Amino acid sequence: MKAYWIALYKRIDSQENIKNYGAKVTKIIKSYGGRPLVRGGKFKTLEGETYPRTVIWEFPSHEQAMKCHNSKEYQDGWALAKETTERNLQIIEGFSTE
DSSP states (O other), rough: OOOEEEEEEEEOHHHHHHHHHHHHHHHHHHHHHHHEEESSSSSOSSSSSOOOEEEEEEOHHHHHHHHHEEEEEEEEHTTGGGGEEEEEEEEEEEEHHH
16 A cells, blocks of 8 residues: 655745755655655645645555655755754555545
8 A cells, every 4th residue: 555755844944954855855765665746836725724835755655655754864864954844744554445
């Protein structure tokens, strides 16, 4: 079953830090089978809180998504933005009606 890494960014104090983080971790996330589905872009909040940035990655499995997040390489990349960024991050197993 596929899994999804969903990040809702509540606060980004340094665009430079978040850009450096993205440049560093994209290759790492892809090496775990991650495929970007949403990375910012045009949006409209219809209900609830507004987040300035939403990112969704699809992974081949929950296990692969967790391995990626917990890897030293990813954590080193996240350290580039961690102090200037606040986000909610969830890894969620997919669902199928078939």
